[in-house]
Amino acid sequence: MLRILVNALRTGVVTTRYPAEPSVPPDRFRGAPVLRPGSALPPPAVCPAGALSEHLDAGRRHVVLDLARCVFCGRCAEDPWVDAVTMGRDFELAARCRDDLRIEVVADDPTVPAAGPAPDPDAEAARASSEIHRVLGRSLHLRHLDAGSCNACDWELAALLNPVYDVRRLGIDFVASPRHADGVVVTGSVTRNLETAVRRTFDAIPDPRVVIAVGACAASGGIVGKGYASAGGVDRVLPVDVYIPGCPPRPEAIIFGILVAVGRLSARRLAREG
Amino acid sequence: MADPALMDALRAGAGGSADADVGPRPSDLTVRLGRAGDLPAVAAVLIGPYSMALATVVATDETATPDGDLKVRYVFEPTAPGAPDRFVTLLISVDAAHPEVPSLTTAVPAANWHEREMQDLFGIVSVGHPDPRPLVVHDGWPQGVFPLRKAFDGSQRVPVEPADEFPHLVAEGEGVFEIPVGPIHAGIIEPGHFRFTSVGETVLNLDARLFYTHRGLEKRMEGLSPLDAFYVAERICGVCSVAHGLGYCEALEQIADVTAPPRARLIRSIALELERLYNHVGDVGNVCAGASFHYGTAAGMRLKERLQQMNERLAGNRFLRGLVVPGGVRLDLSDDLLGVLAVTLQDTLAGLDSLMERIEANPSVVDRLDDTGILQHQAALDLAVAGVAARASGVDRDARRDHPHGAFAGPEPLDLHVVIASEGDAMARVTVRALEARESIRLVGELVRRLEPGPLQVALVEPLPGGRIGISAIESARGEAVHWLRTDAAGRVERYHLRSPSYHNWPAVVLAAETAIVPDFPLVNKSFELCYSCTDR
Ligand code: SF4
Numbered sequence: 001m002l003r004i005l006v007n008a009l010r011t012g013v014v015t016t017r018y019p020a021e022p023s024v025p026p027d028r029f030r031g032a033p034v035l036r037p038g039s040a041l042p043p044p045a046v047c048p049a050g051a052l053s054e055h056l057d058a059g060r061r062h063v064v065l066d067l068a069r070c071v072f073c074g075r076c077a078e079d080p081w082v083d084a085v086t087m088g089r090d091f092e093l094a095a096r097c098r099d100d101l102r103i104e105v106v107a108d109d110p111t112v113p114a115a116g117p118a119p120d121p122d123a124e125a126a127r128a129s130s131e132i133h134r135v136l137g138r139s140l141h142l143r144h145l146d147a148g149s150c151n152a153c154d155w156e157l158a159a160l161l162n163p164v165y166d167v168r169r170l171g172i173d174f175v176a177s178p179r180h181a182d183g184v185v186v187t188g189s190v191t192r193n194l195e196t197a198v199r200r201t202f203d204a205i206p207d208p209r210v211v212i213a214v215g216a217c218a219a220s221g222g223i224v225g226k227g228y229a230s231a232g233g234v235d236r237v238l239p240v241d242v243y244i245p246g247c248p249p250r251p252e253a254i255i256f257g258i259l260v261a262v263g264r265l266s267a268r269r270l271a272r273e274g
Numbered sequence: 275m276a277d278p279a280l281m282d283a284l285r286a287g288a289g290g291s292a293d294a295d296v297g298p299r300p301s302d303l304t305v306r307l308g309r310a311g312d313l314p315a316v317a318a319v320l321i322g323p324y325s326m327a328l329a330t331v332v333a334t335d336e337t338a339t340p341d342g343d344l345k346v347r348y349v350f351e352p353t354a355p356g357a358p359d360r361f362v363t364l365l366i367s368v369d370a371a372h373p374e375v376p377s378l379t380t381a382v383p384a385a386n387w388h389e390r391e392m393q394d395l396f397g398i399v400s401v402g403h404p405d406p407r408p409l410v411v412h413d414g415w416p417q418g419v420f421p422l423r424k425a426f427d428g429s430q431r432v433p434v435e436p437a438d439e440f441p442h443l444v445a446e447g448e449g450v451f452e453i454p455v456g457p458i459h460a461g462i463i464e465p466g467h468f469r470f471t472s473v474g475e476t477v478l479n480l481d482a483r484l485f486y487t488h489r490g491l492e493k494r495m496e497g498l499s500p501l502d503a504f505y506v507a508e509r510i511c512g513v514c515s516v517a518h519g520l521g522y523c524e525a526l527e528q529i530a531d532v533t534a535p536p537r538a539r540l541i542r543s544i545a546l547e548l549e550r551l552y553n554h555v556g557d558v559g560n561v562c563a564g565a566s567f568h569y570g571t572a573a574g575m576r577l578k579e580r581l582q583q584m585n586e587r588l589a590g591n592r593f594l595r596g597l598v599v600p601g602g603v604r605l606d607l608s609d610d611l612l613g614v615l616a617v618t619l620q621d622t623l624a625g626l627d628s629l630m631e632r633i634e635a636n637p638s639v640v641d642r643l644d645d646t647g648i649l650q651h652q653a654a655l656d657l658a659v660a661g662v663a664a665r666a667s668g669v670d671r672d673a674r675r676d677h678p679h680g681a682f683a684g685p686e687p688l689d690l691h692v693v694i695a696s697e698g699d700a701m702a703r704v705t706v707r708a709l710e711a712r713e714s715i716r717l718v719g720e721l722v723r724r725l726e727p728g729p730l731q732v733a734l735v736e737p738l739p740g741g742r743i744g745i746s747a748i749e750s751a752r753g754e755a756v757h758w759l760r761t762d763a764a765g766r767v768e769r770y771h772l773r774s775p776s777y778h779n780w781p782a783v784v785l786a787a788e789t790a791i792v793p794d795f796p797l798v799n800k801s802f803e804l805c806y807s808c809t810d811r
Binding site for chain 1: 412
């Protein structure tokens with residue numbers, strides 16, 4: 001027992017100060033791909049997750065990156081597209097609207113700026129969530145719902161409780177029963193075999209409640225997509241409040257998304273920065 | 275090379291109606307049985323005198339090819355330590371109009387789930403199966419719809435009909451009651467349903483219903499370019515990302531007839547050991563959670579976190595995704611990173627040793643682990659159990675040695691100390707895991723010493739050769755995973771099948787849990803630490 005105490009004291013404090021202090025990911029970290037307007041952007045077929053699409057608008061080639069689908073594999077930033085795409089280091093990608101995660105770039109003309117998103121898609125959602133912020137902003141109890149993930153997102157949620165991230169310091173905790181929860185964090189694309197359990201768990205949570213889709217599969221179906229055994233994303237079954245891209249999102253990215261969900265942080269306008 | 279005595283024995287078993295060929299790899303043998311009915315007799319030759327075990331079962335729909343049939347391949351592997359790296363495939367043709375084959379399950383218990391899965395996904399019935407309940411498809415799955423048949427459109431949704439009960443063994447008597455647990459659990463873990471039938475705390479029967487995370491990934495990969503399908507394979511399971519990515523790549527590289535360069539093979543093996551390490555270290559901590567030893571849980575989580583942060587520095591992803599790719603690796607290990615690696619591993623070793631000391635010096639933890647959840651040696655063999663669970667029950671099997679891959683397949687021999695224990699209880703599994711983690715740290719040191727400058731990738735040129743099969747076996751943190759891949763005439767993925775170690779180990783958890791009391795189930799389960807997602811796919 002004494003040895004345990006001595007070990008614990010010797011270890012000291014290992015907890016991060018994120019989000020009070022920024023978290024700087026390592027050099028090789030693959031965050032949101034950055035598409036350079038006016039460059040020879042890769043064709044959609046390059047992306048194994050179907051995150052890239054293109055269309056012609058007034059004779060110009062527009063390329064759209066859907067961050068909700070992206071699995072951050074880095075393939076679109078490899079030879080021969082290294083000049084057109086770089087893997088950015090941005091990981092605070094959570095958004096309230098699925099559309100906010102679509103970044104549109106004009107491929108063949110450097111003078112045309114990246115298209116912005118619709119005027120302010122966030123405002124409506126933010127208004128709707130002010131009640132959530134008032135009720136749940138300081139103390140949020142979440143139920144984890146695995147809707148058919150590969151377990152990577154689940155392990156990152158479990159990591160939020162480790163001594164390094166320790167989200168209880170932020171008033172966030174995970175609870176065993178949906179009846180004790182203020183919302184769900186959902187991982188996975190909603191498999192056919194879990195659809196009933198997903199609906200019943202959600203129904204057992206009292207209002208107001210938040211739904212946070214964690215990771216590419218939950219946010220969009222990801223690389224699993226839609227098929228005989230997969231619904232293709234949580235929003236096909238439940239109303240989603242916040243989408244957190246990543247494959248899986250790193251723990252800080254999940255913390256960011258949870259704080260966005262309760263209005264303690266605001267989602268950044270990714271598309272506008274594009 | 276093919277063994278003439280074995281071929282004769284198999285022909286005799288099949289009453290002469292069997293053809294043997296070398297393949298898929300030069301060291302392998304594929305035996306076509308003229309009559310499906312001979313399957314049990316021929317399998318008995320492999321299991322009995324040749325002491326082989328079932329490695330995987332792969333069904334394919336070849337109705338659109340000139341053969342116009344369904345086929346089932348029962349793949350066996352030797353189990354004797356030091357046996358050559360070989361797979362023996364028994365291949366039978368199945369009439370699509372009357373898709374029936376004899377069941378092997380009574381004689382080869384490891385065939386149980388394979389046969390049930392084949393019935394659900396292909397409509398191939400294993401006649402004589404003792405428990406033919408649906409396995410993979412749940413809740414009102416329509417009769418006669420088989421999603422892995424080629425005629426089935428995989429993008430089509432099959433509507434759900436909620437069902438409140440599933441067929442399971444029901445016991446009656448005074449004081450007998452059922453405890454339903456899951457699929458949504460109290461903690462942050464994967465979904466599965468466990469139905470305990472018990473009297474007081476004593477478990478009479480446990481039924482594990484899995485496949486909740488069945489995403490249809492094998493179907494999803496069909497028709498894709500094998501280079502694109504890799505990204506799906508790498509994402510079948512989070513904590514097996516390296517192992518499954520690598521297994522897929524090695525199968526694909528066989529088809530393409532290329533070998534990853536030496537430096538890439540070393541880096542692949544380093545990644546595989548790092549994956550084993552963060553899993554094993556975290557799993558030792560998680561067992562402490564099952565025994566309510568919270569210091570141990572926190573210490574394990576902290577050590578694991580440090581390793582995952584290092585993963586992110588090495589690979590740009592905390593699960594080491596994006597390092598292994600078809601043809602080699604896409605990132606190098608610079609001297610700076612090797613320095614970080616060395617320091618992190620040294621600290622991990624010290625931390626793990628201290629954690630194990632604390633566990634072993636704590637009678638209340640040891641008491642929970644000792645003699646809890648015993649898996650008998652014979653049961654481990656019968657179920658073809660893999661990995662830590664098998665080795666803790668005295669089965670001397672490790673795919674790194676038995677089916678060399680990564681750097682183990684290189685020209686220079688690489689020593690591996692395979693850790694074995696005989697008790698088969700939770701304590702043995704924890705101890706084996708901790709010793710294997712130490713061995714991984716030693717191996718990484720050895721692999722790093724062997725790194726020589728050189729290329730990281732060979733090119734895989736599309737289209738890939740058509741109509742070829744690749745097979746590989748990788749020792750993941752959970753045990754041996756067997757990958758089977760075949761390309762179609764255009765060089766696209768025609769069929770991919772993964773048999774994960776957890777697939778064979780889940781039935782063993784059930785057996786072990788039946789030797790324990792209900793409150794010890796979390797502990798027993800965590801001592802096996804299996805994946806749901808790579809079982810369910
Ligand atoms: S990094 Fe994202 S957008 Fe680029 S290829 Fe990979 S999944 Fe597609």
